[in-house]
Each structure stands twice: as structure tokens, then as C-alpha cells.
Amino acid sequence: MQRLGPEPMTVIGAGSWGTALAIQLAREGHPTRLWGRDAAQIEAMRTARRNARYLPGAHFPETLQVAADLKAALAEARDALIAVPSHAFRATLESVKPLLGPQTRIAWATKGFEIATGMLPHQVAGEVLGDRPGAVLSGPTFAKEVGAGLPTAMTVASADERFAKELALSLSGPSFRAYTQSDIMGVEVGGAVKNVIAIGSGIADGMGFGANTRVALITRGLAEMMRLGVELGAARETFMGLAGLGDLVLTCTDDQSAIAASAWRSAGDTR
Numbered sequence: 001m002q003r004l005g006p007e008p009m010t011v012i013g014a015g016s017w018g019t020a021l022a023i024q025l026a027r028e029g030h031p032t033r034l035w036g037r038d039a040a041q042i043e044a045m046r047t048a049r050r051n052a053r054y055l056p057g058a059h060f061p062e063t064l065q066v067a068a069d070l071k072a073a074l075a076e077a078r079d080a081l082i083a084v085p086s087h088a089f090r091a092t093l094e095s096v097k098p099l100l101g102p103q104t105r106i107a108w109a110t111k112g113f114e115i116a117t118g119m120l121p122h123q124v125a126g127e128v129l130g131d132r133p134g135a136v137l138s139g140p141t142f143a144k145e146v147g148a149g150l151p152t153a154m155t156v157a158s159a160d161e162r163f164a165k166e167l168a169l170s171l172s173g174p175s176f177r178a179y180t181q182s183d184i185m186g187v188e189v190g191g192a193v194k195n196v197i198a199i200g201s202g203i204a205d206g207m208g209f210g211a212n213t214r215v216a217l218i219t220r221g222l223a224e225m226m227r228l229g230v231e232l233g234a235a236r237e238t239f240m241g242l243a244g245l246g247d248l249v250l251t252c253t254d255d256q257s258a259i260a261a262s263a264w265r266s267a268g269d270t271r
Contacts (some may be wrong), residue, residue: 006030006063007031007078008033008080009030009031009032009081010079010083011034011035011083012035012080012113013048013084013092014041014148016032016055016244017083017109018036018053018081018084020058020141021081021083021109021171024146024176025081026061026063026230027119028052028170028171028173033065033073034064034073035066035067035070035074036068038067041053046066054143055143058144058146058148070084070096071099074096074099074100074104077101079106080100080104081109082096082106082109083108083110084107085112086111086192087109087115088112089124093106094128100132104132105135105160106129106133107134108125108134108136110122111138111195112191112256121136121188131185135158135163135167136156136184136191137156137171137178138155138187138188138242138243138247139154139243140154140247140250140251141154151176152175152176153178156168156179156181157180157182157183157184158180159184159196164181168180168263181238185232186238186243187238189225189232190225191243193224193225193228193229194251195251196221196251197221198248199251200217201214202253217252218252218253221248222245227246235244265268
């Protein structure tokens with residue numbers, strides 16, 4: 001598919017990951033708006049042209065603007081990308097729903113099961129938004145490295161093949177490659193379950209159990225992730241890709257991961 005022109009994009013959620021995705025979209029020439037709920041933080045970002053709280057080393061491209069008003073942030077946006085924690089995902093969707101244009105497509109980089117219902121993000125999105133094109137972004141990515149422009153690959157999954165390809169092209173550039181597929185269930189199960197395994201890996205490292213234990217947890221954890229995913233209707237091969245094995249290895253083996261690092265600290269790791 002031929003690369004599209006620079007269509008307006010909006011990122012909802014001004015944490016480290018939302019900021020990094022907004023920078024990447026703007027870096028590839030898209031007029032991008034980044035919205036956050038903290039007006040004081042947004043004003044500080046507007047002045048400094050960076051997110052000093054969550055991603056201080058990554059400066060904003062000229063095509064990235066920040067907005068404290070959600071309606072203004074979504075105005076004229078072709079696509080809206082939500083990057084908030086799973087516990088805030090439903091409320092965020094409910095907030096944006098009345099502000100979306102009839103052609104606006106929704107993507108999300110949210111990972112995890114909804115606590116109250118056990119639903120995955122695509123199920124929550126379907127319940128709140130109904131029949132609107134949706135896509136999930138997942139895979140082995142640390143926000144700091146994306147913000148710095150280091151080589152990165154990730155997955156964009158959607159039942160709408162055109163949407164997946166267009167979103168992947170919008171994100172992709174010389175140092176960033178997005179791959180597409182249709183198995184939303186597999187991608188989201190991988191993104192949620194890998195955190196549980198990463199906690200175990202971090203605890204094992206903190207207790208000094210060594211590399212043998214970590215690798216055993218990763219490989220047997222991957223097997224359990226596959227079993228759960230297939231039972232829920234996912235394709236087994238999805239878990240051998242970026243959103244499965246890739247994200248699992250990243251989260252379990254690098255101390256940039258908040259999940260693993262917190263487990264290391266809880267177990268007494270001194271690194």
C-alpha cells in the first residue's frame with residue numbers, strides 16, 4: 001500500500017507511551033495532537049516542547065502539538081490512538097465517544113484485562129463504541145527508546161485490513177517498523193499475560209535464582225500463554241511473533257520494564 005499523505009492524528013494519554021507514540025507519528029510528518037487530563041502538565045509540555053515528567057529526553061517535532069481540551073484535540077482527527085492504563089480505558093472511551101466524527105477510527109495501545117469484567121480492550125471498545133473500526137498496537141517497545149528514535153518493531157492488529165495497513169504506514173519510518181495482522185485476540189492476550197510472567201521473572205532475579213530460572217519461566221510461561229490464547233480463540237502462531245514472544249522477552253529481561261523492576265525491588269534486588 002502506498003504511504004498516505006500527512007493526515008491529522010490524535011493521541012489520548014500523555015504518559016510515557018502516549019508521548020512516545022505521538023512523537024513517532026509527528027516524526028513521520030503527521031500533524032499530531034497529544035491530549036492529557038492534567039492541564040498543568042500540558043502547559044508545561046507546551047512551554048518546554050517535551051514531557052519532562054515521563055519522557056524528558058525526547059523533544060517534540062514541530063508537527064506535534066499538545067492540547068488540554070479533549071474536543072479540540074479530536075477535531076478533524078482521522079484516527080485517534082488511546083494510550084492509557086487498562087483501568088482507565090473504558091472511562092476514556094466513554095469520554096471520547098460523543099466527540100468522535102463519523103469517520104474517525106480508534107486504535108489503542110492499552111494492555112491488560114479489565115478488572116471488573118475480565119474483558120480485553122477490544123471487547124470493551126466494542127461494547128462502548130459499537131461497530132467502529134478498531135486496532136490494537138502491541139509488541140516489544142520501551143517508550144524511552146521509541147522517543148529516542150532507536151530501531152523498533154511492533155504489531156498493529158485489526159479486523160479491518162485497510163485500517164491496520166494505513167496505521168502501520170503512519171507509524172513506520174527509517175527506525176520504526178509496524179507489522180500488520182488480524183488476530184486481535186492473540187495480540188491482546190500476549191500483551192496482558194506477559195506481565196504476569198514478568199513479575200515472576202523479576203522476583204526470581206531478585207532472589208538470585210539466575211539465568212536458568214529466568215529462561216525456564218519465559219519458555220514455560222510462553223507455553224501457558226499459548227494455551228490460554230488458543231482457548232479464547234487466538235491463533236497459536238501469533239504468540240511466536242512480536243506481540244507474544246517478543247514482548248514477553250523484552251519485559252522479562254530488561255530493567256526498563258516497570259513490571260519487572262518493581263518485582264526486583266520487592267524481592268530485594270540491589271541493581
